[in-house]
Amino acid sequence: MRRYVIRRLLYMVPTLFAISVVAFLVIQLPPGNFLTAYIAQLSAQGQGVDSAQIRALEERYGLNDPVLVQYWRWISGIVLHGDFGQSFQYHREVSDLMWDRIGLTLVLALSTLLLSWLIAFPLGVYSAVRQYSLGDYAVTVVGFVGLATPNFMLALIFAWVSYRYFGQSVGGIVSREYADAAWNLGKVLDVVSNLWIPVLIIGTAGTAALIRVLRANLLDELRKPYVTTARAKGLPEWRVILKYPVRMSLSPFISTIGWILPTLVGGEVLVSIVLSLETTGPLLVEALRNQDMYLAGSVILVLGALTVIGTLLSDLLLAWWDPRIRHPHVERV
Amino acid sequence: MGALPDRPAPTGREPAADPAATGTVAPGRARTAPDLPQRTLVWRRFRRNKLAVVGVLVLCALLLVSVFSEFLAPSTPSAYSAEHTYAPPQRLHFVDTEDGFDLGMYVYGYQVERDPDTLANTFTVDESVKIPVGLFVRGEPYEMWGLFPSDRHLIGAADPQQRVYLLGADRNGRDMASRLIYGTRVSMSIGLAGVALSFVLGLVLGGLSGYLGGRVDTAIQRVIEFLMSVPTIPLWMGLSAAVPRDWGPVQTYLAITVILSLIGWTDLARVVRGRFLSLRQEDFVTAARLDGCGTGRIIGRHMLPSFTSHIIASLTLAVPFVILAETSLSFLGLGLQAPVVSWGVLLQEAQNIHSIAGAPWLLLPGAAVTVAVLVLNFVGDGVRDAADPYR
Numbered sequence: 001m002r003r004y005v006i007r008r009l010l011y012m013v014p015t016l017f018a019i020s021v022v023a024f025l026v027i028q029l030p031p032g033n034f035l036t037a038y039i040a041q042l043s044a045q046g047q048g049v050d051s052a053q054i055r056a057l058e059e060r061y062g063l064n065d066p067v068l069v070q071y072w073r074w075i076s077g078i079v080l081h082g083d084f085g086q087s088f089q090y091h092r093e094v095s096d097l098m099w100d101r102i103g104l105t106l107v108l109a110l111s112t113l114l115l116s117w118l119i120a121f122p123l124g125v126y127s128a129v130r131q132y133s134l135g136d137y138a139v140t141v142v143g144f145v146g147l148a149t150p151n152f153m154l155a156l157i158f159a160w161v162s163y164r165y166f167g168q169s170v171g172g173i174v175s176r177e178y179a180d181a182a183w184n185l186g187k188v189l190d191v192v193s194n195l196w197i198p199v200l201i202i203g204t205a206g207t208a209a210l211i212r213v214l215r216a217n218l219l220d221e222l223r224k225p226y227v228t229t230a231r232a233k234g235l236p237e238w239r240v241i242l243k244y245p246v247r248m249s250l251s252p253f254i255s256t257i258g259w260i261l262p263t264l265v266g267g268e269v270l271v272s273i274v275l276s277l278e279t280t281g282p283l284l285v286e287a288l289r290n291q292d293m294y295l296a297g298s299v300i301l302v303l304g305a306l307t308v309i310g311t312l313l314s315d316l317l318l319a320w321w322d323p324r325i326r327h328p329h330v331e332r333v
Numbered sequence: 334m335g336a337l338p339d340r341p342a343p344t345g346r347e348p349a350a351d352p353a354a355t356g357t358v359a360p361g362r363a364r365t366a367p368d369l370p371q372r373t374l375v376w377r378r379f380r381r382n383k384l385a386v387v388g389v390l391v392l393c394a395l396l397l398v399s400v401f402s403e404f405l406a407p408s409t410p411s412a413y414s415a416e417h418t419y420a421p422p423q424r425l426h427f428v429d430t431e432d433g434f435d436l437g438m439y440v441y442g443y444q445v446e447r448d449p450d451t452l453a454n455t456f457t458v459d460e461s462v463k464i465p466v467g468l469f470v471r472g473e474p475y476e477m478w479g480l481f482p483s484d485r486h487l488i489g490a491a492d493p494q495q496r497v498y499l500l501g502a503d504r505n506g507r508d509m510a511s512r513l514i515y516g517t518r519v520s521m522s523i524g525l526a527g528v529a530l531s532f533v534l535g536l537v538l539g540g541l542s543g544y545l546g547g548r549v550d551t552a553i554q555r556v557i558e559f560l561m562s563v564p565t566i567p568l569w570m571g572l573s574a575a576v577p578r579d580w581g582p583v584q585t586y587l588a589i590t591v592i593l594s595l596i597g598w599t600d601l602a603r604v605v606r607g608r609f610l611s612l613r614q615e616d617f618v619t620a621a622r623l624d625g626c627g628t629g630r631i632i633g634r635h636m637l638p639s640f641t642s643h644i645i646a647s648l649t650l651a652v653p654f655v656i657l658a659e660t661s662l663s664f665l666g667l668g669l670q671a672p673v674v675s676w677g678v679l680l681q682e683a684q685n686i687h688s689i690a691g692a693p694w695l696l697l698p699g700a701a702v703t704v705a706v707l708v709l710n711f712v713g714d715g716v717r718d719a720a721d722p723y724r
Contacts, residue, residue: 145707
């Protein structure tokens with residue numbers, strides 16, 4: 001097990017490096033840099049900028065250095081000092097702007113994960129055990145529609161329904177009266193009460209996929225001879241199903257953390273924009289639209305890194321759960 | 334390759350579509366499954382899946398709409414009318430019972446009232462005004478496929494001076510039905526083009542990975558794992574934000590397609606690799622190698638044919654992802670830009686809760702997305718299940 005953990009940890013290093021390169025590319029790709037945008041803004045406000053000033057600024061931010069040097073300065077600042085650079089749009093440190101929102105994104109993604117497990121587990125088991133029953137068809141159809149509808153469409157429909165029939169516009173995880181309050185029980189309850197709708201919306205596609213996977217796996221397991229043996233031994237039906245096949249097909253639940261997390265983060269970005277939640281989504285889109293590239297690049301970097309860590313956790317959990325993954329060479333014998 | 338004398342002749346004698354062929358075969362006649370060509374077997378199995386068959390029909394309809402958009406649309410996507418801002422959909426009547434019984438299509442006109450405070454138009458149906466609707470009518474001029482100028486539309490107001498809004502109008506009084514039809518063309522084509530590009534990447538890289546194995550395999554697998562572990566939407570957003578704003582519609586379209594396929598090829602590459610890995614061990618591949626076939630011939634003639642249907646299935650299942658991605662990006666304003674009409678661009682109009690509240694028909698492009706994705710999933714699932722007829 002220890003060797004497996006060490007190997008997985010080592011694999012993470014190149015992945016994180018690649019993510020940082022991509023994030024840096026996102027910062028570098030747009031024509032011009034944040035200085036040109038800054039100068040454009042200054043001259044739009046009627047302030048002249050002389051060339052000496054521009055040169056001084058370029059010098060200060062090292063914009064004339066080779067790209068590799070710039071990358072090194074950027075990434076070492078982040079890794080060594082936690083300095084993500086300046087947001088040009090807000091005139092503030094990127095890290096000040098980002099961390100609160102990333103916290104909320106994480107809360108949202110994790111609660112979505114939990115909810116999709118809670119929904120998918122009973123439904124998946126049911127539709128496999130009662131294959132081709134009315135309930136199975138219902139679950140399948142709902143699952144397909146859930147997969148096919150873009151999350152932000154669901155959010156739009158939800159926003160429309162709540163506006164039309166309940167006369168309230170949606171928005172925000174934290175209600176207005178708690179906006180500046182410190183964290184206490186009331187605020188937590190308030191957040192929870194606002195959270196379940198976005199969680200449900202973001203979770204649809206993932207839940208639907210999870211139900212499909214669990215159903216397929218369980219169907220495969222149920223056809224195996226050991227199930228017949230267990231039944232022939234006279235075990236009660238629920239025990240036959242729960243004791244072996246369900247446990248065997250639970251692996252996808254754990255590996256979902258790995259393959260659902262990227263989807264959740266992406267879906268969260270879109271849904272948050274529609275429902276105007278204070279997560280990373282709207283921040284990222286705003287930053288990209290205004291070419292606030294250090295902010296955008298940092299958000300992409302942190303989201304990517306968090307996803308990779310989540311994937312790692314799920315892999316380790318899976319290895320702990322399923323010995324076939326820990327000892328791949330044993331199984332082939 | 335030696336001839337195989339005692340192999341039964343390939344039985345293409347009976348037409349594949351013959352319903353009798355799919356039914357029970359009399360035991361005396363040795364028409365066992367392995368005798369039939371692979372194509373027939375796949376088609377038989379596919380036909381048993383009703384959802385997939387319905388999917389194929391709807392998919393064909395969508396493709397027809399994308400090909401003949403100009404003719405099918407009642408108007409053009411850019412024709413506007415200030416007095417029809419957010420005009421609601423008009424119900425199409427087929428029978429006129431006012432005096433007797435008259436066949437013929439018509440819609441009722443609008444009664445427009447302008448709110449003096451908000452300047453918003455409120456529309457009520459005016460049953461005293463009838464706007465006759467006809468088939469193959471003259472209307473807004475257009476150029477079919479950008480080549481042949483014409484002004485014939487499949488359906489529209491019989492009098493070219495009048496306007497008909499079967500699916501309502503948007504902020505500028507542009508016809509939603511026409512925009513939706515043109516959007517179908519752009520969204521479907523970007524899905525197909527993106528997948529075509531991912532297909533090339535996935536086939537080449539997955540094939541190399543699976544056939545060569547070793548270090549190449551490890552390297553390509555690492556890249557795939559990386560791309561799959563990154564949240565795609567933020568990445569797509571970052572890359573498409575880098576597309577210069579002053580690029581023309583065609584350039585943006587191509588750039589977005591490339592971005593989508595750069596990240597979307599991974600799934601396909603994994604499928605191809607898995608197939609290659611399992612086929613590499615097969616006896617017939619060894620036999621071909623011992624016969625002195627070159628790598629290209631082994632791959633092209635011996636390995637590829639046995640998993641083309643798997644590839645088709647993966648391709649079909651990949652199209653909806655590209656469509657969803659394009660819709661999401663354009664919805665955020667980071668994908669295709671305004672003069673181009675795609676489902677995502679249309680949904681931008683629906684971002685504002687107040688415009689949806691007043692004009693819920695702006696959400697129709699979203700329904701189109703759902704239908705397209707659903708249908709492609711059904712077809713893809715059907716092909717995948719039918720791909721392996723011996724199972």
